[in-house]
Amino acid sequence: MKSKIFPLVLLMAAGVAQAAELRLRGPDDYPFTGTPGTDHPGFFVEATEAILASHGEQTDYKMVPWNAMIAGGESGLYDCLLGIHTSEAPDLNFTSEAWTVMSPHLFVRTEDPLKYEDLSSFQSRRVGVIKGSRMEAALEPLKKFKPGQLKAISDNAGMDELVRQLRFGEIDVIASPQREMLNYIKTHDLGKLFRDAGAFTKPVPLYVACSNKRNGPELVEWLNQGRMELMRSGKWRELKKKYDVE
Structure with a gap:
């Protein structure tokens, strides 16, 4: 009996590991990031989730205060931070291009x-x-x-x-x-x-930044490539129009 249960436990554990959700966080800063579970969760949220879904990844997006988002990203608590400038957490892995600007x-x-x-x-x-x-x-x-x-x-x-x-x-x-x-x-x-x-200051370019603790570089590469694919399909323009972002 034990020999049958042990492999089953391993299979269940592997299934849990595969189903782990990527933790996305952003501040309450609509239209860039907004309320999860709505038709308008934010420009960064929709674009990021669409790209990661194309790689079979499930995501867990929540809003957190800006300072808590930075601290959680730097500690590795969160996988990716949405709508962040390079100066705010310079040790993280950033997308190669800013996705929009905030004034x-x-x-x-x-x-x-x-x-x-x-x-x-x-x-x-x-x-x-x-x-x-x-x-x-x-x-x-x-x-x-x-x-x-x-x-x-x-x-x-x-x-x-x-x-x-x-x-x-x-x-x-x-x-x-x-x-x-x-x-x-x-x-x-x-x-x-x-x-x-x-x-009262110049516009701030906003990026997606991913953890430097685990698979951050791979996620950023997916986001860089996915952004280009969204642009080619016209989805990028649709999202910018939907949220009225530059």
């Missing part, structure tokens, strides 16, 4: 005359960001320049709370990826209340 912008109430010129624009402004986000990291100089002017809102409260505080004057400015905020304004019909006050 950090400032948003204010429509009656506010603010136009960003440099950090001095914020001398008397309370700026809201999502805690643990790349926007908070990007505005680290502001924290040093004017301590107390940068207000980080818990990721659990998210954009809803930032918008509420801006609307009622508890903060003066929201720093957000332009596409994310414009989508929020459009979805919630807030075009008459808020406006874009301009970019």
Whole structure:
């Protein structure tokens, strides 16, 4: 009996190993990465999952705060990070080309005359960001320049709370990826209340980065080749149009 059970156990273990899902993670940064299990999980999510599926790989995509995503990627906890710049985790394996760009912008109430010129624009402004986000990291100089002017809102409260505080004057400015905020304004019909006050830094190229602990180089090679295949088939253009990304 034991000789029959032992091979069966081995076969079951092999089946579990083969069925292991690749752990994909991205921040709550729609349209680049968004809510899993929806019709619009994000540009990076759809493109990456389509490429990996062509290699027979199953994926497990979840949203995590930006800083947690970076830490998990560097430690090998996650297989691939979606929508990341090379400077944010330089030890990982990155796709050879950026898949799109993200523009950090400032948003204010429509009656506010603010136009960003440099950090001095914020001398008397309370700026809201999502805690643990790349926007908070990007505005680290502001924290040093004017301590107390940068207000980080818990990721659990998210954009809803930032918008509420801006609307009622508890903060003066929201720093957000332009596409994310414009989508929020459009979805919630807030075009008459808020406006874009301009970019506060240059556009940031975004890539997919995979682990340096296991099969990261192979996954990146698949992603590089798969991107070209999606472009040849027209699927790449369809996804960019669907999510309105550059």
